[in-house]
Amino acid sequence: MALAGLGLTIYVIFHMLGNLQVFEGPHAFNSYAAFLRDMPILLWTARIGLLSIVVLHIVLATQVSLHNHRARPIGYAIHRYRQASFASRTMMVSGMVLLLFIVFHLLHLTAEVIGSPTSDRVDAEGYRDVYGKVILAFQNPLVVALYLVGQLGLGLHLSHAVSSSLQTLGLEHAALDRLFKAAGPAIALLVVLGNVGIILAVFLGIVRP
Amino acid sequence: MKFTLKIWRQNGPAERGRLVTYEAQDVTPGMSFLEMLDGVNQRLIGNGEEPVAFEQDCREGICGSCSLVIDGIPHGPDRGITTCQLYMRRFPDGATITIEPWRAKAFPIIKDLVVDRSALDRIMQAGGYISVNTGGAVDGNVLLIGKDQAETAMDAASCIGCGACVAACKNASAALFVAAKVSHFAILPQGKPERTHRVSAMLEAMDREGFGSCGNQYECEAVCPKSISVRFIANLNREYLRAGIVEAGLPGEPESPHAESV
Numbered sequence: 321m322a323l324a325g326l327g328l329t330i331y332v333i334f335h336m337l338g339n340l341q342v343f344e345g346p347h348a349f350n351s352y353a354a355f356l357r358d359m360p361i362l363l364w365t366a367r368i369g370l371l372s373i374v375v376l377h378i379v380l381a382t383q384v385s386l387h388n389h390r391a392r393p394i395g396y397a398i399h400r401y402r403q404a405s406f407a408s409r410t411m412m413v414s415g416m417v418l419l420l421f422i423v424f425h426l427l428h429l430t431a432e433v434i435g436s437p438t439s440d441r442v443d444a445e446g447y448r449d450v451y452g453k454v455i456l457a458f459q460n461p462l463v464v465a466l467y468l469v470g471q472l473g474l475g476l477h478l479s480h481a482v483s484s485s486l487q488t489l490g491l492e493h494a495a496l497d498r499l500f501k502a503a504g505p506a507i508a509l510l511v512v513l514g515n516v517g518i519i520l521a522v523f524l525g526i527v528r529p
Numbered sequence: 530m531k532f533t534l535k536i537w538r539q540n541g542p543a544e545r546g547r548l549v550t551y552e553a554q555d556v557t558p559g560m561s562f563l564e565m566l567d568g569v570n571q572r573l574i575g576n577g578e579e580p581v582a583f584e585q586d587c588r589e590g591i592c593g594s595c596s597l598v599i600d601g602i603p604h605g606p607d608r609g610i611t612t613c614q615l616y617m618r619r620f621p622d623g624a625t626i627t628i629e630p631w632r633a634k635a636f637p638i639i640k641d642l643v644v645d646r647s648a649l650d651r652i653m654q655a656g657g658y659i660s661v662n663t664g665g666a667v668d669g670n671v672l673l674i675g676k677d678q679a680e681t682a683m684d685a686a687s688c689i690g691c692g693a694c695v696a697a698c699k700n701a702s703a704a705l706f707v708a709a710k711v712s713h714f715a716i717l718p719q720g721k722p723e724r725t726h727r728v729s730a731m732l733e734a735m736d737r738e739g740f741g742s743c744g745n746q747y748e749c750e751a752v753c754p755k756s757i758s759v760r761f762i763a764n765l766n767r768e769y770l771r772a773g774i775v776e777a778g779l780p781g782e783p784e785s786p787h788a789e790s791v
Contacts, residue, residue, distance in 0.1 A: 396598060399601045402751035408745070
């Protein structure tokens, strides 16, 4: 679960970095999109790989949760946490928010089942106009709100997950302890800030068609 | 001082339990939590009622017998101490205090607040031992051990096996207990011969006993009366990874001398 999770974390970091190219204008963004779609074998290998990692992560998480649930059949009348972070206590909820968001995101921007399909549009240079699609999508306040909720789930999930996976993999050292502890919140903040930056920049009209 | 206590009463392992309210009167601030309970039990006995069963032995914080979840926190509101070292001055006069037993599938309730923690002993039997030759004792300082190593091993060895880590864990995991024991032996040369087998055997035993797995919330560290660091859990994970690699190259399953008792 830790390894699968770290794999997905690396993906969301690159997903965010790649999408930041929306700030460089339609040319950079559309050619980046075309570059990703250029090699169907690579594209589909990545998609299937990601999907299997997601499935693996969810299956393992479910197994571990069931196992852990069985370990305490009768709960406490009163239970107080001493130092567990809010994020660590809500991993199941943030994970489910994230899963629902990913399904929505894929149906919305990848499969275009939700919203008006725009994939047949091309820009001035003959590339598929992904830039225009993103601009159009984030004009809608409801879509923006759903994406922000998704980012909240992502941020919460990552802020516990990354440091937790490092501990699970045994990565610990007196000198690096603080770095490993800070890695989760730092990566979560970085990814969420980047993604929210794109969404809000489009919604507030800073990035225009 | 006066307190209202809500105490878990349960006649036996198979019986249904419930929280029963008692009044603790004539409590002085210098009384320990267990002395306060002694007072309650004296009154119960005087009234011809069944006293509250709770476990205790040394009452000086080293035996690991006392095991009460006080207002939702194992060993109560103070850090780094056992229940017996908790004093009533820590509570505001007139407070309501809820007292529950350790709760885990692996710790079945025997009576009231007493749970059966022999699951921890069975984990120890699975791998928490070293081989020592019979005969004359080895001369002192024949095996040189660095100060840092000795101190880290001692930090781990300070575990008294009370099970508060299990009680505090959302998943009722014994990861901190196993981590302390595995690390204590793995760090010292005396523990090296069984090093590889020990970690897998103890983790398998932990699973078999029905403990959960570690979610890295670190509640265990916060309630541990010996303040054992969760860094040992990372060390446990490293030891387990190492064992997986080393065992893959070994000819066969090493036989546990305690296999029959597992």
